[in-house]
Amino acid sequence: MTNDHSGTHGAVLADIPPADADRPLVELRNAGKSYGNIRALHGVDLTVRPGKVACVLGDNGAGKSTLIKIVSGLHQHSEGEFLVDGEPVRFSTPREALDRGIATVYQDLATVPLMPVWRNFFLGSEITKGPWPVRRLDIETMKRTADEELRNMGIVLDDLEQPIGTLSGGQRQCVAIARAVHFGARVLILDEPTAALGVKQSGVVLKYIAAARDRGLGVIFITHNPHHAYMVGDHFSVLRLGTMELSADRDQVSLEELTNHMAGGTELTALKHELAQVRGVDVERLPEGRDLTAPVAEPGEEKA
Template sequence: MTTPHGAILKDTGPEEGRPIVELRGAGKSYGNIRALHGVSLAVHPGQVTCVLGDNGAGKSTLIKIISGLHQHTEGEFLVDGEPVRFTTPREALDRGIATVYQDLATVPLMPVWRNFFLGSELTKGPWPVRRLDIETMKRTADQELRNMGIVLDDLEQPIGTLSGGQRQCVAIARAVHFGARVLILDEPTAALGVKQSGVVLKYIAAARDRGLGVIFITHNPHHAYMVGDHFSVLRLGTLELSAARDQVSLEELTNHMAGGTELAALKHELSQVRGVDVDELPEESDLTAPAPGTTGTTGTTEGKA
């Protein structure tokens, strides 16, 4: 089996219950700065794994390890059950791991179809006078977008004229077309309004329904809970919470995301401010107790992702 980029893959169909991508106690250190430590994560086909955390929690470092930009310095990284150590993002892409970053890697003034095939253009004709196969690229881009439920009247329009949500969806459809089995989405709803965020969440669910394993990186627990099947909360480079959807409520997820200990300390401080009613705020035990059936770890690390 070959990828659209020409790499030859072993025909390793997903075994029942085996994750496509798995981290076991993985970590990353930059000299004496430990950005990530002891993180375990499993990404299964047809599931959305949400990774949440505040700034500096380690989300960016986690993305860079899985996408092949950086190498882990501790633990294991497995793809289809096989230990790997990617040296370039191209190696990760050839194994079916695609990343859609916040900037989307698009050229705003180029047409939609041209951005869809950016860096992987189709050509026709004999060498050395080969030329772009524009009609095939337009037809393929339109079909792939329609398969994801995206209908654009004019593929010639510059992609910069699309809304933020539409550009995110084009990037998702592009990754699916070029053989992604695991789709990493880096804060896809961070700069979007409510309506456009809903559009992106719909296409995340569509990618899951097509059998992809999705890693959804986000600050927003409400967005995560709408589409997520499993939730991992990072805090200071360690895994604070790892729970399936039926093991954690939205309120508990929000409390872990916000940092229960800090909220409890804030409640104590607010109680000393005149005019602030803290009676309705949750108690410290409510904020820090892990949900039943979940795993939670606490720890401190140095540095930021």
């Protein structure tokens, strides 16, 4: 697919009237998804607002992938509501979601490792020039635009001709984020962007997640890592076995509580009891699990 323009840079904030700046971009209300007799997701609520990062955490099999597929248009929800800008929707393809400003950056990034950075930036949306039928790629415009957009996100690359496969994992994630912003994304779904990265590269990616948030995008950050989520998140949702176990704003939950929910405090308590029956295991040195069904004390409230 080709086009004759250079994207929609700057349209993210311009499209949101000041009175609607806090209006949800995307909402799931009591949403669920079943595959035959298998209920992969049930009773999930999620709200994504402009300039906010909504973190979705959960172990393998918790339902994170199913949630991504619903919001990105790969699958349709089978129960509840899915709203975009307050309007109920039911996407048939990812292209329909993209047309509504919902872009997904998957772990594999969908890049061609041997192609230059600028070519990957415009992959599938190349700019052309000249009359038909002898149209050709407008290479100079694409290089200049890619460089400008990357610099707007704080990413400076010395050589846009270098194969994107030579960049670090963190840099490739950042290029994918900048590309989505350039092509008009209002909601950015990031699928485990720090999962295969070291500490330093994870920090680079988190920096650009914060930059996307500051540019007015709504971000859905899917992760296993509560520490990474807490660094940039505004709202936290923890999924367990397809249901929502926790939904709390940043000022309602501490990192310790978030980690405990993510790890499964009740399960840890049960495991500690079982390990107490095994010789050679000093259970007194193991961390205490917390009953997740118990009410959480408010800040400043005395605990009994």
